[in-house]
Amino acid sequence: MSKFDSYFLMKTKEVPDYVREKLSFFDQDASLECSEIGDGNLNYVFRVIDPASGKTIIVKQAGEALRISADMHISTDRGRIEAKILGIQELYSPGLVPKVYLYDGTMCAMLMEDMTGHTMMRTGLINHEIYPEFADHVTTFLVNSLLRTTDVVMGHKEKKDLVKSFINPDLCEISEDLVYSEPFIDYNHRNNVFPPNEDFVKKELYEDEALHLEAAKLKFDFMNNAQSLIHGDLHTGSVFINKEHTFIFDPEFAFYGPMGYDIGNVIANMFFAWCNGDATIDDEEEKEEFCSWCLSVIEEVVDLFVEKYSQVYDEYATEIMAKVPGFKEWYLEGILSDTAGMAGLESIRRIVGMANVIDITTISDEKKRSRAEKIVITLAKNYIMNRKSFCCGADYRKAIKEAVDKFES
Structure with a gap:
């Protein structure tokens, strides 16, 4: 059993373990750091970095309520929609959208390319x-x-x-x-x-x-x-x-x-x-x-x-x-x-x-x-x-x- 087998809203300290479990993106012994970088109204966006190699990845998780209004609740299925359309847009406009590495329907989270240098x-x-x-x-x-x-x-x-x-x-x-x-x-x-x-x-x-x-x-x-x-x-x-x-x-x-x-x-x-x-x-x-x-x-x-x-x-x-x-x-x-x-x-x-x-x-x-x-x-x-x-x-x-x-x- 994994703690990520059922949905919950992740904190920064939990995201590196999540990435390690879902992808072989970083070296197994890498010492990872995480920060929340999102400023939008709907989601939680985290950057995970291995300072030794400089490799980074983005984790974007859909919350169940809007950050601008806790009374406004929306479906977390929007994460699936976003991951799917990014794949379609990449097909038709290659290089103009970030690559999606994984979408996790349980945690309603997407692991994607970090748009470094932008x-x-x-x-x-x-x-x-x-x-x-x-x-x-x-x-x-x-x-x-x-x-x-x-x-x-x-x-x-x-x-x-x-x-x-x-x-x-x-x-x-x-x-x-x-x-x-x-x-x-x-x-x-x-x-x-x-x-x-x-x-x-x-x-x-x-x-x-x-x-x-x-x-x-x-x-x-x-x-x-x-x-x-x-x-x-x-x-x-x-x-x-x-x-x-x-x-x-x-x-x-x-x-x-x-x-x-x-x-x-x-x-x-x-x-x-x-x-x-x-x-x-x-x-x-x-x-x-x-x-x-x-x-x-x-x-x-x-x-x-x-x-x-x-x-x-x-x-x-x-x-x-x-x-x-x-x-x-x-x-x-x-x-x-x-x-x-x-x-x-x-x-x-x-x-x-x-x-x-x-x-x-x-x-x-x-x-x-x-x-x-x-x-x-x-x-x-x-x-x-x-x-x-x-x-x-x-x-x-x-x-x-x-x-x-x-x-x-």
Whole structure:
């Protein structure tokens, strides 16, 4: 009998023994050290290291309750979902996700590659680091992991089996509440609104019924459009990166949903980085360099996605009706519309919702933070209300300029 034969939440002192029992990764006589490194809301993440050899491994265990709220309980099956999708993403986008060595369904724990030499992207962006390869890497990941798991490419029975395998009701419910509903109608009274902007939020979000209608349409699309195997939470905290390489990880919200959900998340989070740089960098030359790069990434994410989409579609499409002239273009129009809508939803929920984003909350100057939030909300509403008009990167750059100019200080 092993103490790991039934589920319990591990402490740091127990993790090295767990690794030794499950994998022959370290030498048997290695003196292992362990630290908890996770800062997320759902899981416990440990790094185990052998100081003598320098070898490291990550253990990620799913807890039964959210760290931000002990009253919110979710299924630990999300660990299985995460391990499985990482394997699929590695198949379609090799080298852009960490390798999974083992998933243990009893302990709801995954043993995986340590992304050494990389920094969490959100941390790097708050330090105003520039990552020149990110737009290229992330669009390669998006096109391949998304388009190649749709009915356009996959056999329909294989795809339906994956839809069944990735049913993820607990985490989808979190997204349905925190992304699509509560930022507009605060019925659970969990929103975090910056006090100087309370009146602005009330008028622009809580009282805008036309906006509520569009958010409702997008919510029902999220709940019913099993288009593609999406990451489901692709923000800059789900990316580990350096100047040359990108890892995308943490896909525990994965399920079959609209492709634009992931793409729009990336766009929104890059604009949060722009807001932080614009508000906190004193040196004008440095500010111009960093903020211009953020805008170029937003533009390139859209344009490179469109370019790579066409290439991957032509190479891998198998469905006979997907090859009908004009269908590829029609299908892309829907993806791009969903992308803009999702960029707006993610933008709004990170400003007023339960899970604010530190790119904004760490802006210490109250007036600058207030301005940044108003810009984000104004831009987001444009994305949502006019989502069918966002067809290329230049459309995003134009909308951003209009929103920024409206609150020019």
